[in-house]
Amino acid sequence: MRKLWPVILVLLIAVGLAVVLFPNGHKSLRAEKGPKPAQQSQSRAVAVEVAPAVTAVYQEDLRSVGSLMSDESVQIASEISGRIESFRFSEGQTVSAGDELVKLDDALARAELVDAQARFELARANLERARTLSKSGHVTERAQDEAKAAFETARAAVELANVRLAKHVIKAPFDGIVGLRNASVGAYVSIGTPIVNLEKIDVLKIDFKLPEAALTQIFPGQSVTVEVDAIPGRTFEAEIYAINPMVDVNGRALHVRARMANPDLILRPGLFARVTVKGRETRNVVMVPESAIVPRAGESVVYTIQGGKAVETKVTLGRRSAGMVQILSGLEPNTTVVVAGQLKLSNGSEVEIVQTQSPSALEKS
Template sequence: MTLTAKSPAIVAALLAALLIGGLDLTPASAQNAPAKGIPVEVVKVVPKDLTDQLEAVGTLRSNESVVLRPEIAGRVTRILFNEGQPVAAGAPLIDLDASTYEAELAVARSDLKLAQADAERARTLFNQRAGTARAQDEAMARLSSTQAAVALAEAQLAKTHIVAPFAGILGLRQVSVGDVVQPGETLVNLEAIDPLKLDFSVPEMMLSRLGVGQPVTLAVDALPGRSFTGQVYAINPLVDERGRSVALRATVPNPDGVLKPGLFARVKLTTEIRGGAIIVPEQAIVPRNGALFVFKVTGDSVSMVEVTLGERLVGEVEVLSGIAAGDTIVTAGQQRLRDKARILIVGPDGTPVASES
C-alpha cells in the first residue's frame, strides 16, 4: 500500500488511541512471572546432643607405682632384669648375698630339732611321773622359741630375693652387681601404666555438676593431634581450702603405652549430655531493638521470630525458645529482610534452590 500525505497523521492517531486504551504490549510469559524475592540462604533446624564440658589441666600418674628397696643389708649378687623391661607379678629381680642368712637358718633349724627332742622327753617323763610340770613347761617354751627363730631366719633369707610386687614396667636401676646396699636404699622403680590415672581439679562451684562415671577427654602436648578418653572413678571428699578446688581422679586406658606417667594433660570433663537441643549457626541470630531474632521461612516469605539463647559454642548457639526442630531459618541475607518479606532461596553460589520449608 502507498502512503499518502495524510499517513503521518493517521499513525499519530493510532498511537494516541493505543496509549489512551492502555494496551499492554508485555509478552504473556512476562505477565505470568511472579515478582522476585530477596535472595537468602537457609538451613533446616535439626536437634542435636549438646555436651556440657568443664576444662581443666591435670597430670598422668601410674596406676601403681613403687620404688623397690631392700629390707635388709647385703651385697648384690645378681640382677635379673633389663631396664625398661615389662615384668609379671612375682618375677625375680635382684638377689642379695644369702650366705649369712642361710647359715642362720641352718642354726635355727638345728636348735629346733633339739628343742623338739627335749619337749618330747619332758612330756614322756611327766606322763610317767618321773618329771615335773615345770620341766615340761620350760621344754615347751624352748620349742616355741626355736620355732619362732626358724620362722624369722626363713623370713630374713626370703628378703634376699627381691621380686616384682605387681606387673609393670621397670625403670632405671640404681645399683650394680657387687654393691652393698642398706635397708631402704633405692634399687629400681616399677610402674603399672595400663591403665593410667589422671589427676585434675575443678573449681568448687562446679561440685554439684560432678559425678563418678563421667567421661573425660584429654590431650597431651607431647603427642600433638591425638586425643584420649577416660572416666572419672573417684572424687576427693575434701575441698582444697587454698585453691577452692575439688580433686578428681580418672582412669585412662593405655594399651599401647604411648602415654607416660608425669605427662601434663589438657582435660575436658563431660558433666552432662542434653539430647534434642536446638543448635543454629551463630550468623542466623539478628539483634534488633535490644532483642534477638531469627527469620523463620514459611513458603516464599519469612516471619521475624524472637528467640532466647542458651549456651554458646564455636560458630553455633543454642536456642532455648522461639523455634523448634524442623523449622527452616535464614542464615545469610537477613540484613535486608523485614517481617513478612518475600524471599528467594539460593545456594552458596547464588543459584536458586527449592524451598526447604
C-alpha cells in the same frame, strides 16, 4: 582614566571567553545540586548477609586436662639393710608378679638360720627327754614346761631366720615394666632405699578435675574421650570409675579418675592429656552463628529482618559450640538474622540481602 582602559578590556575579554567556553555551567551546577531520589534510596540500603536461627540437639560436653598414671606403680625398695649382690632384671624389661628382681648378700642371714636350726634341734631333743622322764616321775612338771617353752622359742627363731633370709631376695609385686635402677651391684642400701620403679601400664589411669557444677552430670561408667599432645590426631576412650566424695574446697572442683586400656603400650604415665566428658543432651535448642551477636550497652542483640528493614532484638545467650551460640530467649526458630554487615545497622535501617547461609552450611561450620 586612560590607565584603567587596558584593565577593563582584559576583564571583558575574560568574561566573554567564559561565556563561550561554559555556556551551560550554571545549569550544570544547579543540576548537581538537585536531588536524585532513586540514587538516595539505593544508597540508604545496607548490604547484609543473613542466616536462619536453627534448632539443634546440643550436647554439653565437659572439658578438662589431666595426667596419665600407671594402673599400678611402686618404687622397689629393700625391707632390710644390706649389700646388693646381683640384679635379676634388665632396665625396661617386662616382668611378672613373683619374679626375682634384686638379690642382697645373705651370708650372715644363712649363718643365722643354721644357728637357729641347731638350737631348735637341741630344744626338741630336750623336750622329748623331759616328756620321757616325766612318765617315770624323774622330772617335775615345771621342768617339762620350761623344756616346752624353750622348744617353741627355738622354733620361732627358725621361722624368723627364714623370713630374714627370704627378704634378701626382692620380688616383683605385680606384672609390669621395670624402669631405670638407682643403684649398682655392690652398693649398700638401707631400709626403704628406692632401687628401681615398677610400672603396670597395660591399663592407665587419668586424673582430672571438673567444676562442682558438673556434679549431677558425671557418674561411674561414663565414657571419656582422651587426646594426648604427644600423639596428635589420635583419640582414646576411657571410662570414669571413681569420683572423690570430697570436693576440693580451694578450687570448688571434683576430683575424677578414669581408666583406659593401653594394649600396645603406646601411652606412658606422666603424659599430658586433654579430656572430654560427654555431657547431657538438650533438644530443640535455638542456635545462631556467633557472628550474628552484637554487644550493646552490656547486653547482646541480633538484627532480624522484617519488611526489608533491620529490627534490633535483645537476646539471652547460652553456651557456645563450634562457631554457634545458644539463644536462651528472645528469638524464635527459623527467624532470619543478620550475620554480616550488622555493624552498619541501626534499628529500622533498610537492608539489601546479598547472601543467605543455608542451615546445612551452618551445621557443617
